[in-house]
Amino acid sequence: MSLPTSLSTLELWDEALLTGIPTVDQQHRDIARLGAKMLKETGLPLTSERFGDYFAEFWQLVADHFETEEELMRTLGFPKDQVDVHTREHSALLERLIQTNIHSTTVSEWKHVSDIAHELIAIIVDHIIHFDLSLKSAATP
Protein backbone atom coordinates (compact mmCIF):
# COMPACT_ATOMS: atom_id res chain seq x y z
CA MET A 1 0.00 0.00 0.00
CA SER A 2 1.28 3.46 -0.81
CA LEU A 3 0.61 6.84 0.71
CA PRO A 4 -2.51 8.58 -0.54
CA THR A 5 -1.59 11.04 -3.26
CA SER A 6 -4.28 13.51 -2.27
CA LEU A 7 -4.23 14.61 1.34
CA SER A 8 -6.69 17.43 0.87
CA THR A 9 -9.72 15.86 2.54
CA LEU A 10 -10.68 13.53 5.32
CA GLU A 11 -11.25 10.90 2.67
CA LEU A 12 -7.68 9.88 3.28
CA TRP A 13 -9.07 8.27 6.42
CA ASP A 14 -10.66 5.59 4.33
CA GLU A 15 -11.45 1.98 5.06
CA ALA A 16 -7.89 0.93 4.32
CA LEU A 17 -6.63 2.83 7.36
CA LEU A 18 -9.15 1.47 9.87
CA THR A 19 -7.80 -0.83 12.56
CA GLY A 20 -11.24 -1.93 13.72
CA ILE A 21 -10.43 -0.82 17.26
CA PRO A 22 -12.94 2.01 17.89
CA THR A 23 -10.80 4.09 20.28
CA VAL A 24 -7.79 3.94 17.97
CA ASP A 25 -9.83 4.75 14.85
CA GLN A 26 -11.57 7.66 16.59
CA GLN A 27 -8.25 9.16 17.71
CA HIS A 28 -6.79 8.71 14.22
CA ARG A 29 -9.85 10.56 12.87
CA ASP A 30 -9.36 13.40 15.38
CA ILE A 31 -5.74 13.78 14.26
CA ALA A 32 -6.85 13.73 10.61
CA ARG A 33 -9.51 16.35 11.31
CA LEU A 34 -6.95 18.73 12.80
CA GLY A 35 -4.56 17.95 9.94
CA ALA A 36 -7.30 18.74 7.42
CA LYS A 37 -7.94 22.06 9.17
CA MET A 38 -4.22 22.88 8.99
CA LEU A 39 -4.14 21.96 5.29
CA LYS A 40 -6.58 24.80 4.67
CA GLU A 41 -4.23 27.38 6.24
CA THR A 42 -2.51 28.19 2.97
CA GLY A 43 -1.85 31.81 3.91
CA LEU A 44 -0.77 31.41 7.53
CA PRO A 45 3.03 31.63 7.92
CA LEU A 46 4.88 29.09 10.03
CA THR A 47 6.38 32.01 11.93
CA SER A 48 2.94 33.02 13.23
CA GLU A 49 1.81 32.48 16.80
CA ARG A 50 -1.25 30.61 15.57
CA PHE A 51 0.98 28.01 13.96
CA GLY A 52 2.57 27.47 17.38
CA ASP A 53 -0.89 26.76 18.77
CA TYR A 54 -1.73 24.43 15.89
CA PHE A 55 1.49 22.49 16.28
CA ALA A 56 1.11 22.22 20.06
CA GLU A 57 -2.42 20.87 19.62
CA PHE A 58 -1.35 18.42 16.91
CA TRP A 59 1.60 17.17 18.94
CA GLN A 60 -0.53 16.73 22.07
CA LEU A 61 -3.23 14.80 20.18
CA VAL A 62 -0.59 12.49 18.74
CA ALA A 63 1.26 12.06 22.06
CA ASP A 64 -1.98 11.24 23.92
CA HIS A 65 -3.00 8.85 21.16
CA PHE A 66 0.33 7.01 21.28
CA GLU A 67 -0.04 6.56 25.04
CA THR A 68 -3.58 5.19 24.63
CA GLU A 69 -2.53 2.87 21.81
CA GLU A 70 0.42 1.47 23.78
CA GLU A 71 -1.80 0.86 26.81
CA LEU A 72 -4.37 -0.85 24.58
CA MET A 73 -1.74 -3.14 23.08
CA ARG A 74 -0.73 -4.23 26.57
CA THR A 75 -4.38 -4.72 27.61
CA LEU A 76 -5.14 -6.73 24.47
CA GLY A 77 -2.20 -9.01 25.25
CA PHE A 78 0.13 -8.21 22.37
CA PRO A 79 3.59 -9.84 22.71
CA LYS A 80 6.01 -7.67 24.70
CA ASP A 81 8.50 -7.52 21.79
CA GLN A 82 5.85 -6.14 19.47
CA VAL A 83 4.69 -3.57 22.04
CA ASP A 84 8.30 -2.50 22.64
CA VAL A 85 9.08 -2.05 18.94
CA HIS A 86 5.84 -0.10 18.38
CA THR A 87 6.48 2.07 21.46
CA ARG A 88 10.02 2.86 20.30
CA GLU A 89 8.61 3.87 16.92
CA HIS A 90 6.13 6.19 18.64
CA SER A 91 8.97 7.89 20.56
CA ALA A 92 10.96 8.30 17.35
CA LEU A 93 7.92 9.80 15.62
CA LEU A 94 7.34 12.38 18.36
CA GLU A 95 10.97 13.40 17.96
CA ARG A 96 10.52 13.53 14.18
CA LEU A 97 7.46 15.78 14.52
CA ILE A 98 9.50 18.19 16.63
CA GLN A 99 12.39 18.12 14.15
CA THR A 100 9.98 18.75 11.26
CA ASN A 101 8.61 21.74 13.16
CA ILE A 102 12.07 23.17 13.97
CA HIS A 103 13.30 22.60 10.43
CA SER A 104 10.24 24.20 8.85
CA THR A 105 10.25 27.29 11.02
CA THR A 106 13.99 28.00 10.92
CA VAL A 107 14.99 26.99 7.41
CA SER A 108 11.87 27.84 5.44
CA GLU A 109 10.35 31.01 6.79
CA TRP A 110 8.32 31.47 3.62
CA LYS A 111 6.40 28.26 4.22
CA HIS A 112 2.81 28.13 5.40
CA VAL A 113 0.91 25.95 7.82
CA SER A 114 -0.57 23.97 4.94
CA ASP A 115 2.94 22.97 3.81
CA ILE A 116 3.97 21.45 7.12
CA ALA A 117 0.50 19.88 7.49
CA HIS A 118 1.26 17.72 4.44
CA GLU A 119 4.48 16.54 6.05
CA LEU A 120 2.90 15.90 9.46
CA ILE A 121 -0.01 13.96 7.98
CA ALA A 122 2.30 11.90 5.78
CA ILE A 123 4.33 10.91 8.86
CA ILE A 124 1.19 9.76 10.70
CA VAL A 125 -0.39 7.95 7.73
CA ASP A 126 2.87 6.14 7.03
CA HIS A 127 2.99 4.98 10.66
CA ILE A 128 -0.61 3.76 10.55
CA ILE A 129 0.09 1.76 7.40
CA HIS A 130 3.32 0.20 8.66
CA PHE A 131 2.53 -0.26 12.35
CA ASP A 132 -1.07 0.37 13.43
CA LEU A 133 -2.68 -1.86 10.85
CA SER A 134 -1.02 -4.80 12.59
CA LEU A 135 -3.45 -4.14 15.47
CA LYS A 136 -6.26 -5.22 13.14
CA SER A 137 -6.01 -8.88 14.05
CA ALA A 138 -6.83 -8.06 17.68
CA ALA A 139 -10.06 -6.36 16.67
CA THR A 140 -11.44 -9.27 14.68
CA PRO A 141 -12.96 -12.02 16.81
Ligand SMILES: [Fe+2]
Ligand atom coordinates in the same frame (compact mmCIF):
# COMPACT_ATOMS: atom_id res chain seq x y z
FE1 LIG B 1 1.00 3.39 16.57
Ligand SMILES: [Fe+2]
Ligand atom coordinates in the same frame (compact mmCIF):
# COMPACT_ATOMS: atom_id res chain seq x y z
FE1 LIG C 1 -2.09 5.09 15.92
